[in-house]
Amino acid sequence: MKAVIGSEKRDFFEDPKVREVLADHGYDVQVTTAGSRRIATELDLSDFDLAVPSSAPAAQKILETVESTGEFTPFNSPITIATWGPILHMLERADVARAEGGHWYVDMEAYITLAQEDIRWRDLGDDFPSPGQVQMSSTDLRTSNSAAMYLSLLSWAVAEGSVVGSDTQVDGIAPELGPFFLGQGYTESTSAGPFADYLSQGIGSKPMTVIYEAQFLNELAQEDTQIAAGDSMVLAYPYPTVITKHTVVGLTDEGAEIGRLLAEDEELQKLAAVHGFRPQNSQVFTETMAELNLEYETPANVLAVDPPDYDILEQLIERVSASYSPLPPFEEEDQ
Numbered sequence: 610m611k612a613v614i615g616s617e618k619r620d621f622f623e624d625p626k627v628r629e630v631l632a633d634h635g636y637d638v639q640v641t642t643a644g645s646r647r648i649a650t651e652l653d654l655s656d657f658d659l660a661v662p663s664s665a666p667a668a669q670k671i672l673e674t675v676e677s678t679g680e681f682t683p684f685n686s687p688i689t690i691a692t693w694g695p696i697l698h699m700l701e702r703a704d705v706a707r708a709e710g711g712h713w714y715v716d717m718e719a720y721i722t723l724a725q726e727d728i729r730w731r732d733l734g735d736d737f738p739s740p741g742q743v744q745m746s747s748t749d750l751r752t753s754n755s756a757a758m759y760l761s762l763l764s765w766a767v768a769e770g771s772v773v774g775s776d777t778q779v780d781g782i783a784p785e786l787g788p789f790f791l792g793q794g795y796t797e798s799t800s801a802g803p804f805a806d807y808l809s810q811g812i813g814s815k816p817m818t819v820i821y822e823a824q825f826l827n828e829l830a831q832e833d834t835q836i837a838a839g840d841s842m843v844l845a846y847p848y849p850t851v852i853t854k855h856t857v858v859g860l861t862d863e864g865a866e867i868g869r870l871l872a873e874d875e876e877l878q879k880l881a882a883v884h885g886f887r888p889q890n891s892q893v894f895t896e897t898m899a900e901l902n903l904e905y906e907t908p909a910n911v912l913a914v915d916p917p918d919y920d921i922l923e924q925l926i927e928r929v930s931a932s933y934s935p936l937p938p939f940e941e942e943d944q
Contacts, residue, residue: 610863613652615663615754616642616799617686617821618855621884630876636867644752644799646926649674659864661857663754663800663821666919668856673919679865681857683872684886686823687911688758688853690715690745690845691804693812695736697843703733706845712908713845715817717766720745724789730816737812742792746803747819749796751930756790758851759819760925761916763789765849773917773925783928790929800824808835817845821853822907826885829903844905849912855886 614622621627622640631638643652645662649670654660662668665682672680697713700706705719723743730739747756764773767782790796797803804824807815825844829836836842857872859865871877878888882897891909898907916922 610658614661616801645754658861679859681868681872686821691818699733714848745817752798755800823885
């Protein structure tokens with residue numbers, strides 16, 4: 610079976626235990642990775658048995674263009690911010706971040722106000738005296754779901770706390786959103802790239818990186834994890850955030866059956882939690898996190914808003930990305 614998936618799910622699909630469970634049901638799944646927007650808008654899906662984009666809007670677009678054999682949402686993951694203790698303490702003093710219940714939260718409305726004032730990190734204190742602008746790093750908005758979900762959060766905040774739902778709103782807020790992406794410079798096409806840079810390049814390169822919660826938890830669970838203990842590398846939650854629904858779109862009968870197994874098989878649901886995803890049964894996630902004994906406790910609930918529907922989100926993406934250089938031809942992304 611052939612599946613095209615978002616890169617953040619590659620470790621899960623290539624886990625020998627996952628492959629063994631699927632093999633017990635007669636399936637050998639070979640994966641190709643691509644950004645979710647690219648999956649939804651550019652790829653020829655006739656070569657695949659299932660597509661697994663990272664959000665409901667991307668799945669919505671796929672369902673409009675193919676004759677699906679089934680749709681399943683086996684797990685989800687909040688959009689989060691991979692950052693550092695010194696960064697959060699500076700933002701706390703600026704009333705942008707707060708610690709509550711053992712977790713860090715970044716107020717998106719306050720963050721936007723700060724970023725639009727052209728504040729530099731050095732202006733916030735000596736913890737990180739960088740001349741760089743206060744800015745989050747994301748993926749390429751034109752190809753990747755995590756950047757599109759970051760755009761959704763920004764649009765909610767700029768629209769004064771409402772989900773953008775009309776062409777008029779798009780026209781009104783699009784000019785304010787562009788600098789949050791164009792100001793980043795080069796961006797990776799899938800979510801694996803920025804997180805790898807965060808892990809390897811440190812605070813100087815990536816003060817704040819938009820990732821899926823599952824990426825951080827999956828890395829933290831590795832025996833050779835690159836995440837330092839203590840107050841150095843920290844996972845923060847946008848306030849509010851967006852819950853990304855990782856959706857299986859069946860393209861053949863076999864692909865739909867794999868989607869059903871991912872959503873209903875107890876062992877696969879537990880393995881999804883092992884890889885940091887939140888399965889349909891929240892108790893499975895809670896119990897698995899406790900069993901893993903990670904040096905991090907996830908919040909049971911996070912305040913979340915819905916992203917715009919696909920057509921509105923697509924308008925926002927097109928407006929913001931109009932100033933980008935042309936995209937290179939598609940090639941499978943490596944982690």
